[in-house]
Structures are given as C-alpha cells and as structure tokens.
Amino acid sequence: MSRPTIDARDFRTALGSFATGVTVITTRAADGTPVGLTANSFNSVSLEPPMVLWSLARTAKSMPVFEQAQHFAVHVLAADQADLSVRFARSGGDKFAHVALESGIAGLPLLPGCAARFQCKTSFRHDGGDHLIFVGEVLEFDCNQRAPLIYHAGQYALSARRGEMDEPRSARMAGSFGEDHLGYLLSRASHHFYQPVRRQVHALGLSDDAYSLLSLLTLRQTMSHQDAMALLGQGANATAALLADIGDMGLVARDEAGEPRYRLTDKGRDVTLHLMAASKARESEVLSVLGEVDAFALKTLLLRLVREHSADQPDLWAEPDTAE
Numbered sequence: 001m002s003r004p005t006i007d008a009r010d011f012r013t014a015l016g017s018f019a020t021g022v023t024v025i026t027t028r029a030a031d032g033t034p035v036g037l038t039a040n041s042f043n044s045v046s047l048e049p050p051m052v053l054w055s056l057a058r059t060a061k062s063m064p065v066f067e068q069a070q071h072f073a074v075h076v077l078a079a080d081q082a083d084l085s086v087r088f089a090r091s092g093g094d095k096f097a098h099v100a101l102e103s104g105i106a107g108l109p110l111l112p113g114c115a116a117r118f119q120c121k122t123s124f125r126h127d128g129g130d131h132l133i134f135v136g137e138v139l140e141f142d143c144n145q146r147a148p149l150i151y152h153a154g155q156y157a158l159s160a161r162r163g164e165m166d167e168p169r170s171a172r173m174a175g176s177f178g179e180d181h182l183g184y185l186l187s188r189a190s191h192h193f194y195q196p197v198r199r200q201v202h203a204l205g206l207s208d209d210a211y212s213l214l215s216l217l218t219l220r221q222t223m224s225h226q227d228a229m230a231l232l233g234q235g236a237n238a239t240a241a242l243l244a245d246i247g248d249m250g251l252v253a254r255d256e257a258g259e260p261r262y263r264l265t266d267k268g269r270d271v272t273l274h275l276m277a278a279s280k281a282r283e284s285e286v287l288s289v290l291g292e293v294d295a296f297a298l299k300t301l302l303l304r305l306v307r308e309h310s311a312d313q314p315d316l317w318a319e320p321d322t323a324e
C-alpha cells in the first residue's frame, strides 16, 4: 500500500501547534569534552522505574557522542534561559564557552539555573525514522519552582495558568466597554496597586505628581525644568509649581550654574527611597497572589506593551545625555 503524501512544511507547522517546554541535553564525549544540544522532543515515559525519552536527529553533529554515551542530563530551561536554548541549537562548536558548569553523575556537565534537571543512564536506543530515540532511567533529579521556557509554533513563549475564572462581564449600556477592556484593566490594576503607597505619599504631604517627579529624579543625577516637563508630561507652569513645592519641602535643590538644574537633596533621597521601598513591598504582595510563573508572564507582556508603544515618549531609562 502506498503511503499518503504528507507535505513536510505543513507537517512541521501542525507539530508546532503542540506547545512544549525546552530542554538542553548534555553528555560528555570519551575524551571529556562536554557536548549538548537544545531539544523539545523530551517527554516522560514511566514513573516506576522513572524513565524519560528524547529524540536526536541522525544528522546532528553530537550523534556519535550520544550514541556512545552511558549517561545524559536533561535540563528543563527556565523562562529567562532562551539565550541558552539559542546557543545550544547551533550545530557544533564550543557551546559551553563561559558557561559555569556543575559536575553530575559520571562527570555529566550540568547547567545551573534551570527549572528542573534529570540525570539519566541511557537504557535503550530506538529507531525513530530520521531520529534516534533515547530512553533513559532517571538516577537523580532536582527541581525548583522557576517559570519554564515554552516553545510554541516555532517561537519562544511563556506559560501562565489559565485559572478558574468567570467570563468577563459586559457593560449594561450598549457600546460601552466590558470588564476585559485593556484600558480599564490597566487603570484599575494601577489604581489597586498604588492605593497603599499613595496613602503614604499623601501622608508625607506630597501629591501623586510630586512623587512621580521625585521618582524620576532617582533615574537622573540632575534635571532641567525642560526635562521635568517632558518626563512628567505636564505644562511649564504646573511643572514649575511642582518643583517649587518640593523645593520648599527641602526635597530638591537647584544648582544655579548655567541653566538651572534640579537634584534630590539627602532628605529628598531618603524620602523617595522610603516610598520606593513601600512600592516594592506592595509589588511582592500583589505578585504573591499570582505566583512566580504568572508574575513573570504578566511583567513580560506589560514590558512588551510599554516598549512597543514608547516610540513617541521620552525614554525614562536612557542615559542622561541621550535623554530627550
């Protein structure tokens, strides 16, 4: 019976719809050289005895070494290890340069900082078409709760829990936005986040804008009136009034040489750092509800959103001399 024709590209695309984690598999060649590659074909096989599998392309440069190796180590990469995945997906060459290695069973090269690691004894090798399937018995493993790196449709991705949640509600008035409207979510989340910090800001006699300005001054040594206007997005008079207010409170000082520039005084620095500590404590409190994995995904997506829409905004994080 003839085999149905399968378009290789379509087949790859279809396989890519199966989201996986990303691993780096390592071993040591007979001469002691560490060898490794990125693989997402890793899977669990058996709990008792503990067994896992992965498959290696017959064309891989590392094939002769893995074919001979008695042991291999599987590293489940954490979300912040995409650079390691890229490095170990290159063919041949010294992929281990400048990587701090630990030593495992039978001298297995172990990478630090992973979500999980499995040290295995090669139990079986099976034919798998253009791949060779390696089945290993797990001799040792370690695991932490780090967010895992995900691979989906040919791209690195993040995992987030779906959670049990009711459908977002709609507004009663036709044409208004619903509970999942991004603008609503961002402002509601920001309001909720800052509420306790804002209380402390106000208790010190500061306005929200004054706190923003003090925070901005921690990013720059000094700032002109013009800088403050641009960064705050306020008019000339409002900015001047704000600078005068926090000046009267002894929080900023004005350097008069040339164009006047403003900087935090010692008192201003202490007050601002105190409020920032409160803000960081609030961050820990809010994110602890989500857990580390979801917190990482949320922050990454927000950072992308902010960066992708910042082209026409002054760059708060630029070096002072290149700042707009």
Ligand SMILES: Cc1cc2nc3c(=O)[nH]c(=O)nc-3n(C[C@H](O)[C@H](O)[C@H](O)COP(=O)(O)O)c2cc1C
Binding pocket: 022, 036, 037, 038, 039, 040, 041, 042, 054, 055, 056, 057, 059, 060, 061, 062, 063, 085, 088, 089, 090, 091, 092, 093, 151
């Ligand atoms: C996310 C990802 C998953 C991969 N999974 C596998 C895999 O399971 N098996 C495999 O043989 N190659 C896989 N590769 C490709 C190898 O990492 C790549 O061919 C590498 O260059 C092989 O190294 P080597 O030629 O030095 O042995 C994957 C690449 C990426 C980026």
